[in-house]
Amino acid sequence: MESYYVIFFIFLILFFIHRQEKQQIIKKIIFDKKGKGTEMLTLAEKFIGKRCLFYTFNNQISGTVKQIGQNGILIEEKGEEQIINPDYIVRIREYPKNKKGKDKSVIVD
Numbered sequence: 172m173e174s175y176y177v178i179f180f181i182f183l184i185l186f187f188i189h190r191q192e193k194q195q196i197i198k199k200i201i202f203d204k205k206g207k208g209t210e211m212l213t214l215a216e217k218f219i220g221k222r223c224l225f226y227t228f229n230n231q232i233s234g235t236v237k238q239i240g241q242n243g244i245l246i247e248e249k250g251e252e253q254i255i256n257p258d259y260i261v262r263i264r265e266y267p268k269n270k271k272g273k274d275k276s277v278i279v280d
Contacts, residue, residue, distance in 0.1 A: 211257040212239055226262040
């Protein structure tokens with residue numbers, strides 16, 4: 172029974188550590204912004220016309236990069252268009268391919 176308390180306590184600590192890290196990153200983006208969002212836009216220009224994975228703080232978005240504007244990246248997936256704020260993008264990568272050159276069905280990161 173004591174082992175359950177220890178496991179619960181460990182998960183509780185990990186939850187609060189993860190939460191603090193996320194808050195620190197968001198504060199850093201808000202206070203240190205000063206035109207740094209344009210760096211991600213210039214780097215994202217390499218991916219125009221390619222299917223990519225966009226990693227944000229909370230989720231992962233996939234789609235084909237259609238257009239890059241001053242304040243966002245326009246992507247299309249299954250006929251639907253979305254605009255992503257580049258200030259919250261942590262990582263961009265081209266959609267992984269398998270040995271035959273087709274898109275992978277399972278992506279593990």
